[in-house]
Amino acid sequence: MERSMPAPEIIPEGQTLWQTDRQPAGCSHCRRVFLVRSGELNAVCPLCLRGALEPQPAYARRADPERMLPFKVPRAELPSIYQRFISPVWIKPEELNPETLMKNTRPVFWPLWLVDADVNGHWQMEAGFDYQVESARETYVQGGWQSRKQIETRICWEPRIGQVNTRVNNVITPALEEHENRLKMTGAYPMEAGVDFNPDLLGSAFLELPDLAPEAAWPMARPNFGRPLAELCQTAAGAQHTREFNLKADFANQNWTEFFLPLYATHYHDDAGQPQMLIVNAVTGAIQGPRLASRQRGHKIAGIIGSIGGGLFLLTLIGLLLTAIFQHAALIAGLLGVLGLIAAILAIVIAVWPGQWNKDQTGPRLAE
Structure with missing residues (x-):
């Protein structure tokens, strides 16, 4: 029987929470809810950029x-991360x-759940025991x-069953849809680098609920309890490996409790005036998001280079007409023609490249 599910409460508008100076505010567009300082009320949402963070009650x-x-x-390290x-x-x-x-950079903490529970039930698994074979x-x-002795380690799999009655702490679980x-x-x-929650470490960050x-x-x-319990049962069985672990238990x-991660x-x-979000892992420095090229600038640059190419072709024609008068005009005209051709090809490449590049920007994007 599963019981003791905690019940969040309605935190009234304007009330601070968790010994911080922050109160609940919700985005009018994406419906995300944050704890923010009073000076950040009605600020633009840091994650969708389309709605304002309006004061509201929160379910927490x-x-x-x-x-x-x-x-x-x-x-101070962000400019180099952005540049790369x-x-x-x-x-x-x-x-x-x-x-x-x-x-435009805004610091944000986003949440996970940490779940503790008493587990009482039965388990079964295949336990693997290492043994050595000489050949x-x-x-x-x-x-x-010549004969050489070899020692090979193999695994003997044996069924095991048992009972479990223990408490499992800090099982990581999603807190966001x-x-x-x-x-x-x-x-x-690196979850192992976590520290106890401390309001002094929040700085200016928005705290997402x-x-x-x-x-x-x-x-x-519930399925995430399997791994720590499998490790516990493996130790109890004296095995080096486990597989096919099954658990029937009450929790x-x-x-x-919450576990907050920084970004x-x-x-x-972009060219259409739409905001494009980039997200940086504030622990590892990893960055993701669409890095779009500008088709408008590409077409503008291509137009300038194309005009130069057209001018070079015009000079080529003039040079060819002057060949009968000036002996070296043909050589100069040929050189100008080659330069005009190069300019025309470059203009086409510049006009086409941004669109092709943008088609490849299919990586993850922040949900709106």
Whole structure:
């Protein structure tokens, strides 16, 4: 029987939470909810850039979060991260530069659930035990056969069953509906580097609240208990390996706490004026998001180079007409014709390249 599911509460508008100076505010567009300082009320949402963070009640736990990963990548390193990321873009939108990206950078903490529970039930698995087999390998060396002893480690698989009655702590579980996509944007975090939640480490960061309540997140949490319990049962069986682990158990006295992970969110506007979000893992420095080329600038540059090519072709024709008068006009005309051809080819490449580049920008994007 599963019981003791914690019930979040309604945190009234204007009330601070978790011993911080932050109160709940929700985005009018994407419906994400954050804890923000009073001076950030009605600011633009840092993750969708389309709505304002308006004061509102929030559905949250009053108990303090348990863990957090502090920011490890200082802001001073962001310009070089941005520059490396955008450097492959040959023809960039005007705003796709480190200066604009730095100006638009916002720090954000986003949540996971940590779930504790008493587990009481039965398990079965195949336990693997290492054993060694001695054999000989015959090799032909210098006109004769020689035998070499070999020791090979193999695994003996045996069925095991048992009972479990223990408490499992800190099982990591998604706290956002967009968890998988968010993790694609940030990449993996070194979870072992987490520290106890400390409001002093929040700095100026927006604190995003879970949008998956415990009862909604539990179906994802329950399978995650398998790994720590399999390791526990493996140790109890004295085995070196496990497979086909199955558990039938009740989960009682659940405790749900938050684990906050840091990111930097920034953006630039593309040719159509649409904001394009880039996300930086604030621990590892990994960055993801669409780095679009500018078709408008490409067409403009191509037009200029094409005009130069047209002028060179015109001079080529004039040179050919003057061949009868000036002996070296043909040579000059030929050179100008080659330069005109190069300019025409370059103009075509520049006009086409941004569109082809943008077609390849199919990586993860922050959910709107």
